[in-house]
Every structure is written in structure tokens, then in C-alpha cells.
Amino acid sequence: MRRLAEGKIHERISAIPNAWYPAYIIRGDEKNMMIDSGVNLLGPRYLASIKETIGDPGLLHYLFLTHSHYDHLGSASYLSRHIPGLEVGAHERLAGLLQKPSVLEMMNRLSENHVELSGQNSAEEDLTIYPFEIRFHLKQGDEFHLGGLTCLVYETPGHTKDSLAYFFPEIKTLFPGESCGVIQGEKGDLIQVEFLSSYEDYIDSLKQMILLEPEMVCIGHGLVLTGNDARDFLRCSLEETFRYRETIEAYLNEAQGDVEKAMQNMTRQEYDIKGGIFQERNAYLTNLGAQVSHIAVMQGQKVKSRNKGS
Ligand SMILES: [Fe+2]
Structure with a gap:
């Protein structure tokens, strides 16, 4: 079964406030955790939804991030400022990136593209992404006990080098970002392949997650899958990744190895003409550039370094 990542999706899990930028709240018997914090412009909406979901925001103990993209950590600095005691967990690399003014500048610039969300900030609060404290540098094998639920940390690089997935074995639920x-x-019949930092790592990470045999997958954008849909999704994603590589190689071959030309042709055909990809256009172009360059390098081409995606 599949459903929108919105509202109460399990007796212990709620998705707030918007299916396209969901933050998942997991309620343990003793502690509560939020996974991801979406875009910065939704900061006040997340805070209001946290209050609706668990009452006192001070009862939110952990905010764990799946990776270093602006649309997954966007509200983390806002929420850290408004929820004293909130402990943020993320990959060590993410903590390093937050120290780079150029990275923060890019995240804030990309956030501005979400004009559709600009009306969400009626109080005109400062929603700028500032550096925030990362309390836990998470790594493979880490465990956090919430009371009746355990959060197991898996390193799943490939989308980014700092990608993490969280698995709760008691409810066989996976949060893969x-x-x-x-x-x-x-x-809803297309899987957008998201390898950016490494095609090979992305494949290995998918294989690792398939072995977990989750019964529920709470995807980083859009949907929550249960039962056969959950297991099929991971397997289909692996198959689609192999196919996607072939597609990129075909565009590269058609453009005789010219990365920019292959990108242009692919954007026109796959994004403009076929349609159905709801990702913001600039983010799509940035990510596609990283993917096409990566495959070109795998083919043995020399490619000028490009932006690493969003
Ligand atoms: Fe991402």
C-alpha cells in the first residue's frame, strides 16, 4: 500500500506538515525523535505541527538528519533555536559542511527558489539557515533507544557522501531519506534515481537496505509505502538505477561525450517533454549535471568538476 507522507501514518509515526517536505516524528515510550527538517521556509509550520503532534516541543529530544541537502536540514537551525535541549544527529561530514560559508550561502540561495512556500512565513521571522550544533556524529551501527523503539543508524552513501538511513526493527520501518x-x-509510476556522489555507493546502499526487508518505507519526499509496496520499491529502485545509468550513457553517446549537450538533451526529453518530475527545475538541473558528469567519468572521460547537487 502507498499513502501520502502526511498526518498519522502509524500509531507511533506522524509526518508533518507537507508530504513533499515531510519531517517524520517517531514517538517512543520515553523519547521522541524527528527525522529530517525540510526546507527553511517551513520552519514555523514544522514547529506548529510538532506542538500539535506531541504537545510540548520540549518533548522532542532528537532531530536526526538523513543528509546535507537544504530541503532536508532547512529548518534545523530554526528548530534548534526554538526548542532548547533538542539534540541534532547527523553524519560527521554534514557538521563539517555547516562550517563552510559557501555551502550555507548555496543552501539559502536554493531555498529562495521555493516561492510557492514564501507565504508560509506570515510573521516574517528570520528563517535563514545558520550553522547549528550537531550533538551526535552518527555512524554505522549506532543505536538510540526511545523506549519500545530502537533507532539503528546505517551509512547509505551514494546520494551524498553523508547520507544516513534510520531503521526501527520493532516496527520494521525504514527512513532512507x-x-x-x-x-x-x-x-506515481516513476522512480527518480538520486545518486549524486557515487553510483557504485548508491547501488551498495540499496542492496544493504533491501537486506533489512522493511515493511514500511517512509521516503524522503512524497510517500509512505507498506507491505509489498515497501519491499518492491527498494528492488525496483535498484533495477531503475541500472536502467538510468544506461539512459545517461545513451545521451552521452548521442552527444559524443559532450556532458553539457547530453544534459540539455536529457532535460528537454525527460523533464520538459515527458514531464511528471515535480522537483524544482534548478535543483533538477544541478543534480542531473552531477549525475551525467559522474557517469562520464566512469566512462573514462575527463570532466571539469561541477556542483555536487542538492
Ligand atoms: Fe537530497
């Missing part, structure tokens, strides 16, 4: 793609398409 974007480590296994995102469902797109007018009919």
Missing part, C-alpha cells in the same frame, strides 16, 4: 530515490510521475 533519498538514498533509494523518490517516486515521481503523474501516476
Whole structure:
């Protein structure tokens, strides 16, 4: 079964406030955790939804981030400022990136593209992404006990080098961020492949997550899958990744190895003409550039370094 990542999706899990930028709240018997914090412009909406979901925001103990993209950590600095005692966990690399003014500047610039969300900030609060404290540098094998629920940390690089997935064995639920793609398409019949930092790592991470045999997958954008849909999604994502590489190689071959030309042709055909990809256009172009360059390098081409995606 599949459903929108919105509202109460399990007796212990709620998705707030917007299916496209969901933050997942997991309620343990003793502690509560939030996974991801979406875009900065939704900061006040997340805070209001936290209050609706668990009452006192001070009862939110952990905010764990799946990776270092602006649309997954966007509200973390706002929430850290408004929820004293909130402990943030992320990969060590993410903590390093937050120290780079150029990275923060890019995240804030990309956030501005979400004009559709600008009306969300009626109080005109400062929603700028500032550096925030990362309390836990998370790594493979870490465990956090919430009371009745355990959060197991898996390193799942490939989308980014700092990608993490969180698995709760008691409820067989996986939060992969974007480590296994995102469902797109007018009919939800397309898996957008999301490798950016490494194709090979992305494949290995998918294989690792398939072995977990989750019964529920709470995707980084859009949907929550249960039962066969959950297991099929991971397997289909792996198959789609192999196919996607072939597609990129075909565009590269058609453009005789010219990365920019292959990108242009692919954007026109796959994004403009076929449609059904709801990702913001600039983010799509940035990510596609990273993917096409990566495959070109795998083919043995020399490619000028490009932006690493969003
Ligand atoms: Fe991402």
C-alpha cells in the first residue's frame, strides 16, 4: 500500500506538515525523535505541527538528519533555536559542511527558489539557515533507544557522501531519506534515481537496505509505502538505477561525450517533454549535471568538476 507522507501514518509515526517536505516524528515510550527538517521556509509550520503532534516541543529530544541537502536540514537551525535541549544527529561530514560559508550561502540561495512556500512565513521571522550544533556524529551501527523503539543508524552513501538511513526493527520501518530515490510521475509510476556522489555507493546502499526487508518505507519526499509496496520499491529502485545509468550513457553517446549537450538533451526529453518530475527545475538541473558528469567519468572521460547537487 502507498499513502501520502502526511498526518498519522502509524500509531507511533506522524509526518508533518507537507508530504513533499515531510519531517517524520517517531514517538517512543520515553523519547521522541524527528527525522529530517525540510526546507527553511517551513520552519514555523514544522514547529506548529510538532506542538500539535506531541504537545510540548520540549518533548522532542532528537532531530536526526538523513543528509546535507537544504530541503532536508532547512529548518534545523530554526528548530534548534526554538526548542532548547533538542539534540541534532547527523553524519560527521554534514557538521563539517555547516562550517563552510559557501555551502550555507548555496543552501539559502536554493531555498529562495521555493516561492510557492514564501507565504508560509506570515510573521516574517528570520528563517535563514545558520550553522547549528550537531550533538551526535552518527555512524554505522549506532543505536538510540526511545523506549519500545530502537533507532539503528546505517551509512547509505551514494546520494551524498553523508547520507544516513534510520531503521526501527520493532516496527520494521525504514527512513532512507533519498538514498533509494523518490517516486515521481503523474501516476506515481516513476522512480527518480538520486545518486549524486557515487553510483557504485548508491547501488551498495540499496542492496544493504533491501537486506533489512522493511515493511514500511517512509521516503524522503512524497510517500509512505507498506507491505509489498515497501519491499518492491527498494528492488525496483535498484533495477531503475541500472536502467538510468544506461539512459545517461545513451545521451552521452548521442552527444559524443559532450556532458553539457547530453544534459540539455536529457532535460528537454525527460523533464520538459515527458514531464511528471515535480522537483524544482534548478535543483533538477544541478543534480542531473552531477549525475551525467559522474557517469562520464566512469566512462573514462575527463570532466571539469561541477556542483555536487542538492
Ligand atoms: Fe537530497
